Amino acid sequence: MAQMLAKDSDLARQICALSRQRVLPHAVILSGAGDRLSAARFLAAAMVCRDERERPCLACGPCRKVAQEIHPDVHIVQDTERRELSVDSVRELRKDVYIYPNEGEQKVYIFADCQQLNERDQNVLLKIVEEGPPYAAFIFCTESTATLLPTIRSRCVELKLRQEDAQQESEQVAALCKALAGAELLPVASFLVALENQKPKREQVQQLLQDTWRIAAQALAAQCGGAAASASAEHLSRSLNRRQLQRLTELLKKYSMECNYNVGAGHILGAVCAEWEEIL
Template sequence: MEELIPENSTLARRIRAAASKGTLSHAAILSGSGDRMAAARYFAAALECEGEGERPCLRCRQCRKVLEDIHPDVVTVRDDGHKELPVELVRQLRQDVYIRPNDGARKVYIFADCGQLNQRDQNVLLKIVEEGPAYAAFLFCAEKAAALLPTIRSRCVEWKVAGQPETPEMEQARGLCRVLAQGKTLPAAQWLVSLENRRIKREQLQELLQDAWLLTAQALLLQAGKPEDGTLPEEAALLSRSLSSRRLEGLSALLRQYSADCAYNVGAGHVLGALCAQWERLLHATR
C-alpha cells in the first residue's frame, strides 16, 4: 500500500488552502519525483471530506475511507497486467462516470500511471474531463506532465510533488511528538521552552505544529485500525501506542488549533506557553 499522506507538507498545506476556498480543480496532474499516489489520495480526501474547518480533516468517515483505500467512489485506474490500459477499460470508465456517487460528494478517478495512457485512451477521456458531470474528478499521476496530451493538460491544474529532503520543521515536529508521547508535563514544558529560547519565528512554528498535527492524524488512523505496515513515520506509531484515544484526539485538536493561531499576529512565545498549559490540562483531564 502506498504511503497515505504526502511527505511534502508544503503540498499538503496548499491542497488544504485550496479546499477551504472551494477552488480545488476537478482535474489535476500530480507530477514530480515524490509520492504521487500519496498526494492523489490526499487530494481525493480533500474532495470527499465531510469534516468542518480545514479539509481533509483526516478523521471523518469519508477521509478515512479514502486513505484506507476502501472508498467506493474513489477509483484507482491501473492495469498491472498490461503495458497500456485496454481501451475497453477506458470506455467502461467513460460510462461509469455518469453513475452518481454511491457514498461521497464526488466520484474521483485516480490514474496511477499516465504512462499507461496512450493517445487513443486520452482522446477517449478528453470529453468526460472537459464536459463530464459536476461531481466527477480526475487525478493524473505522471512523473512529467508531458506524458499527457496538450488537450488534457490544458484542462488540468498541475501540482508538483517534489521528493525533497525533510525540512528542519519536520525534524522538530518529530522531536516534539516523541516528547509528547511520554504523556508527561515536565518534558514537554522543557522542550517547548528550549524552542522559545532558540527564538523560533511564528511562520516556522506554524509549519512545525502543522507537521506535528499530521503525525497525530496518522496516529489516529493507526488507532482506528489501519495496519502498522512500516509506511508511516515511527513517531505516529509511538503516539498511537503511548497515548489513549482521548489524549491523542485532544492533542491533535490542540496542535491544529495552535498552528491555525500562528496565522494571526501573535508571538511564538505566547503560542508555546498556551500549548504547554493546555497540554497539562489535557493530561489531568484524561487518561
C-alpha cells in the same frame, strides 16, 4: 492502510489551503518525482472529506475509506499486469462517470500512471474531463507532463509533488506577481497592456495565468500557516489580504480555464484587468 502524503509537506498544505477556500480544481495533474499516488489519495480525501474545518481531516469515515482504498467513489485506475490500460477499462470508466456518486458529492478518478494512457485513451478522457458531470474529478499522476497530450494538460491544473521543482518561474510570471503584490490597478494594467501589445498566443496567456494561479495558491497556503514555496508567493502573501488572495486565486483559475475556449488573448487580459480592479 495505503500511504498518504505527509500532512506537513508543502503540497499537503497547499491542498488544505485550496480546499479550505473551496477552490480545489476538478482536474489536476500531480507531477514530479516521489510517491505521487500517496499525494493523489490525500487530494482525493480532500475532495470527499466531510469535515467542516479541515479537509482532508484524515479522521472522518470518507477519509479513512480513501486511506484503506475502499471508498466507493474514489477509483484508482491502473493496470498492474499490462503496460497500457485496456480499451475496456477506459470504456467502462466512460460509463461509470455518469453514475451518481454513492456516498458523497464527488466521484474521483485517480490515474496512477499516465504512461499507461495512450493517445486514444487520452482523447476519450479529454471529452469526459471537458464535458463530464460536475461531480466528477480527475487526478493524473505522472512524473513529467510530457506524457499527457497538450489538450489534456491545458484543462488541468498542475500541482507539483516537490515544491523545489516549482521554483523555475519565468520572468514574466515573476513580473506579474510583483505587479499584483503592489495591490494597485496601475502596475497590473500596464503589465497586461504591454503583454497584449506583444500579441501573445492564447496558450502563452494560459501558461502565464496557470503558473501565477499556482503561486497565488501557494501564497494562500502560506497565509494559512504554511511555509511560502517561493519568493513570489511570500511577497503576495504579505501584500494581499486573505479575501484579495482568495479572489485572485479564483480569478486566475477562471481565466486560465477560459483560455480553452475560442476567445482572443486580448479579451482575456482585459477581463483579468477589470476583475482585478473589483478585487482591490
